[in-house]
Amino acid sequence: MNILLTGFEPFGGEAINPSWEVARALDGQVIASATVQARCLPTSFGGAPEALVRALAELRPVLVVALGQASGRSEVSIERVAVNLIDARIADNDGQRPQDVPVRADAPAAYFSTLPIKAMRDALRAAGHPAGLSLSAGAFVCNQVFYELQHRLAGQGVPSGFIHLPALPEQAARTQPTMPSMGLAAQIDAIRLALAVTLAGEGAVAARPDEGAPTS
Numbered sequence: 744m745n746i747l748l749t750g751f752e753p754f755g756g757e758a759i760n761p762s763w764e765v766a767r768a769l770d771g772q773v774i775a776s777a778t779v780q781a782r783c784l785p786t787s788f789g790g791a792p793e794a795l796v797r798a799l800a801e802l803r804p805v806l807v808v809a810l811g812q813a814s815g816r817s818e819v820s821i822e823r824v825a826v827n828l829i830d831a832r833i834a835d836n837d838g839q840r841p842q843d844v845p846v847r848a849d850a851p852a853a854y855f856s857t858l859p860i861k862a863m864r865d866a867l868r869a870a871g872h873p874a875g876l877s878l879s880a881g882a883f884v885c886n887q888v889f890y891e892l893q894h895r896l897a898g899q900g901v902p903s904g905f906i907h908l909p910a911l912p913e914q915a916a917r918t919q920p921t922m923p924s925m926g927l928a929a930q931i932d933a934i935r936l937a938l939a940v941t942l943a944g945e946g947a948v949a950a951r952p953d954e955g956a957p958t959s
């Protein structure tokens with residue numbers, strides 16, 4: 744069983760993106776008998792959906808969580824809804840800045856996350872990580888990937904969604920020291936927990952063949 748965990752390459756002139764740092768740190772880890780498979784998506788409207796679709800076809804995951812960086816946010820930000828809108832505030836890594844266009848023509852206006860968002864938020868907070876729900880993943884490449892993901896998996900019974908991460912302390916230190924940030928170790932721990940919460944809710948742990956018999 745595979746968990747697809749995506750991150751993005753750095754964008755907007757940054758040298759690092761916490762989303763990929765977290766994803767690659769968790770690559771290969773086994774959570775509730777499923778293996779994390781990390782993939783880095785280009786921060787490109789032209790390239791990201793294709794890379795996502797390739798990874799879905801290759802891995803046939805039981806759970807998909809896409810990660811992105813949201814500078815300025817102070818908490819692990821669990822996105823609720825992907826909208827069918829691209830309206831880029833800055834250029835992507837290919838120099839493209841599409842505005843006021845749909846992610847997909849003739850598709851629904853929005854899709855909701857199918858992750859257990861409130862259980863995730865509560866578990867993260869209980870473990871000491873600032874976390875919250877967000878009603879907007881923006882209108883840049885992250886929202887595009889989130890929308891494409893939910894569109895592709897609609898009705899498939901595979902939980903999927905998007906989580907935005909704060910900047911890393913070194914990014915804040917370099918660009919704007921008052922910007923909220925969260926250390927990499929805490930971000931990794933939070934996302935590991937978010938994956939575990941989802942799989943526990945899905946009954947993946949109970950379904951482990953070696954755990955079929957009750958122990959007491």
Ligand code: PCA
Pocket residue numbers: 751754760762786810811812813880881882883884885886
């Ligand atoms: N964040 C951007 C795109 C890549 C990333 O990490 C976003 O929020 O759209």
